[in-house]
Amino acid sequence: MILNVNVITPSKTIWNAPSSEVILPTSTGQIGILSGHVALVTFIKVGVMRIRYQNTWIPIFVKSGFAEIEGDIVTVLVNDAERGDRIDPEMAHTDLEKAQEQLNQAQNSLEKIRAQLFLKQARARDTAAREFPYSLQLDIPDPTASKNTTVSALTMIEHL
Numbered sequence: 001m002i003l004n005v006n007v008i009t010p011s012k013t014i015w016n017a018p019s020s021e022v023i024l025p026t027s028t029g030q031i032g033i034l035s036g037h038v039a040l041v042t043f044i045k046v047g048v049m050r051i052r053y054q055n056t057w058i059p060i061f062v063k064s065g066f067a068e069i070e071g072d073i074v075t076v077l078v079n080d081a082e083r084g085d086r087i088d089p090e091m092a093h094t095d096l097e098k099a100q101e102q103l104n105q106a107q108n109s110l111e112k113i114r115a116q117l118f119l120k121q122a123r124a125r126d127t128a129a130r131e132f133p134y135s136l137q138l139d140i141p142d143p144t145a146s147k148n149t150t151v152s153a154l155t156m157i158e159h160l
Contacts (some may be wrong), residue, residue, distance in 0.1 A: 001018045001034030001036060001037065001072060001145045002018045002019070002020060002072065003021070003022060003033065003034075003072050003073070003074050004018060004072060004073045004074070005016065005017065005018070005022055005051055005074045005076075005077070006073075006074070006075045006076065007049070007051075007060060007062070007076045007081055008011050008073070008076065008077050008078075009073070009077075009078055009079065009080055009081050010079070011114075012143075013083040013101045014042065014060060014082070014083060014143065015051060015058075015060065015062060015083070016141070017053065017140075017141040017143070018144055019052055019053050020034075020035075020052045020053075020055075021033065021034055021051075021052045021139040022043060022049065022050070022052070022054040022074050022081075023038065023049060023050040024042065024049050024052050024065075024076070024090075025041060025044060025045050025049060025062065026042045026044060026045060026065050027042075027045050027047070028042075030146040031160060033069055035072050036072070037069050038069075039070050039071075040067075040068070040069045040070060041066060041068050041069075042066065042088055043064070043065075044062055044064060044066060044067050044068075044078055045064055045116075045118050046062070046063050046064055046117075046121055046124055047061075047062060047124050047155075048060065048061055048062070048084075048124050048127050048128045048131070049076065050060050050131075053140065054139070056133050056135070057084075057131070058083065058084065058132070058133075058140065059083060059084040059127065059131040059132055060081055060082065060083050060084065060128060061080075061082045061084070061087065061124050061125045061127075061128040062076065062078045062080075062081045062088055062123045062124075063078050063079040063080040063081065064078065064079055065077045065078030065079055066078075082125065082128065083128075084090045084128040084129050084130075084132030085101060085105055085132045085134065086141075087128055087129040087132075087150030088129070089126075089129040091129060092122070092125045092126040092128075092130075093126055093128040093129075095122045095125065095126070096122040096123055096125075096126045098121070098122070099115065099119040099120060099121075099122035100153070102114075102115040102118060102149060103115035103116060103118075103119050116119040130138070
């Protein structure tokens, strides 16, 4: 069986294609989703979600949000997201180094909290960029290519 997976931000649809499996970074750890999964609504934390597409794992950086699993439909609504192949690996690594330096230089608790959040995001973006299987020739669907497949985040929230 196949899952219908949608990853949506307030400004765009990142993914709208079938998948055989999804791994979500949730507040209680990583959750694997297969066809026939029990209905679920869960909080998504900053991290890397993985979508199994054409027998290959596609990493997607996600900021916090929610995921709904109902039947074989997985809907992920997040504040921001980027597919691994859309992230410049060198820039992501540079951002990771800057984030680590910010944390090292933080002088009070507020600066440390902000630096830790920036580091968590930078680490997830770097991971998504590094894990993308660039050497494979994948025909990854572009969700923005077809207007009738794009679903607004507001429409998806109304269905939750």
